Amino acid sequence: MIRSLHCGQDLKTVTGGIGLALCERLLSHDAQVQLCLACRNGQRAEAARQALLVSHPQAHISLVQLDVGSMHSVFKAAQEVRQRYNRLDYLYLNAGIMPNPQVDHKAFYKGLFSGKAVHMFSTGEGLLTQKDEVTSDGLQQVFATNLFGHFILVRELEPLLCRPGNSSLIIWTSSSNARRSAFSLDDLQHKQGNESYSSSKYASDLLSLAFNRHYNSKGLYSSVICPGLVMTNLTYGILPSFFWTLIMPIMWLIRIFTNTFTLTPYNGAEALFWLFKQKPEALDPMAKYHSLTSGLGNNYTQPCKMDIDDIMAETLYEKLLDLEDAIRKKL
Ligand SMILES: NC(=O)C1=CN([C@@H]2O[C@H](COP(=O)(O)OP(=O)(O)OC[C@H]3O[C@@H](n4cnc5c(N)ncnc54)[C@H](OP(=O)(O)O)[C@@H]3O)[C@@H](O)[C@H]2O)C=CC1
Numbered sequence: 001m002i003r004s005l006h007c008g009q010d011l012k013t014v015t016g017g018i019g020l021a022l023c024e025r026l027l028s029h030d031a032q033v034q035l036c037l038a039c040r041n042g043q044r045a046e047a048a049r050q051a052l053l054v055s056h057p058q059a060h061i062s063l064v065q066l067d068v069g070s071m072h073s074v075f076k077a078a079q080e081v082r083q084r085y086n087r088l089d090y091l092y093l094n095a096g097i098m099p100n101p102q103v104d105h106k107a108f109y110k111g112l113f114s115g116k117a118v119h120m121f122s123t124g125e126g127l128l129t130q131k132d133e134v135t136s137d138g139l140q141q142v143f144a145t146n147l148f149g150h151f152i153l154v155r156e157l158e159p160l161l162c163r164p165g166n167s168s169l170i171i172w173t174s175s176s177n178a179r180r181s182a183f184s185l186d187d188l189q190h191k192q193g194n195e196s197y198s199s200s201k202y203a204s205d206l207l208s209l210a211f212n213r214h215y216n217s218k219g220l221y222s223s224v225i226c227p228g229l230v231m232t233n234l235t236y237g238i239l240p241s242f243f244w245t246l247i248m249p250i251m252w253l254i255r256i257f258t259n260t261f262t263l264t265p266y267n268g269a270e271a272l273f274w275l276f277k278q279k280p281e282a283l284d285p286m287a288k289y290h291s292l293t294s295g296l297g298n299n300y301t302q303p304c305k306m307d308i309d310d311i312m313a314e315t316l317y318e319k320l321l322d323l324e325d326a327i328r329k330k331l
């Protein structure tokens, strides 16, 4: 029996985000798959469950309450999952936020004529800043939600993920916006800067590598994906949805030059779905798996080497273990 836990699967809009599209795709592929949706809002989680049951009435879908940005909630959710299940084959770490995003319009127009327009469109580099906040645990909110809550969750679910003779896979939804220069080992939480999103996603790339180094011998593997640019609540927070709808023909045009404009949650979930069909042992720990959509609308997954190294990954891992100790003492 395959069991799969997904963090951040709420149905917020009619279309839902990448997580919900993944659930649809998994159930269409294998109606027997058992899904456990870990969501912060009970009502929206139930709405997502009902939406999935409409197209897959026999599906096994359970819910667990989880606010991945709150460490108390992470410990409680992990305990609940441990009580309910004795194994997990896949853990999708998909929940992510980009609070108060600001677009640098000047940089955008400059970038258009710089000869680096394709790179700018595929990564958003230099275009976005965010304003972060502090959680009740005293952590930076983006760091806590996009990275640290997931780290604690994996550590707490270790007995279900590490089983002799069986391999399991954790899958991080990272981003093409992850950039080494936005991240500092001396400022893990990105207290000092205004690119907390990029920093947290780069940290998840590093952490995935560290997890592979520490857990492969126990049968646990970790992979990283990038969904491309997808129209979801996250992107509607950057520019209003009517604006994105208005410029849709321009985005289809840009897609001819950069296949990273996947645009729909279904397309964005391509790499998440592709990984589900792979043998964890065969995956490259240094690769980020990109969901891509061609100008003609065909989806495919392509690995791309990440700008990461073992020493940085190990240092990050050690620092997160120290922070875990401190949080455990506080709670
Ligand atoms: N859209 C895009 O272009 C890109 C997205 N990504 C990444 O894809 C992932 C999915 O985002 P996407 O579907 O686009 O955006 P959405 O905003 O639609 O989905 C994000 C999901 O994360 C959940 N979430 C956020 N904070 C928490 C929390 N504290 N606890 C539990 N769940 C939480 C949200 O739940 P709720 O409904 O309660 O808000 C929501 O279900 C994110 O990690 C994002 O960074 C990466 C590259 C590009």
Ligand SMILES: CC(C)CCC[C@@H](C)[C@H]1CC[C@H]2C3=C(CC[C@]12C)[C@@]1(C)CCC(=O)C[C@@H]1CC3
Pocket (backbone or CB within 6 Å): 103, 108, 120, 121, 122, 123, 124, 127, 128, 174, 175, 176, 177, 228, 229, 235, 238, 239, 247, 250, 251, 254
């Ligand atoms: C004509 C339009 C396409 C103009 C839109 C300009 C920018 C707002 C966008 C260009 C590239 C986009 C991008 C993202 C957000 C919006 C853009 C900056 C992300 C950073 C969103 C979150 C991610 O994880 C990666 C995306 C990369 C590309």
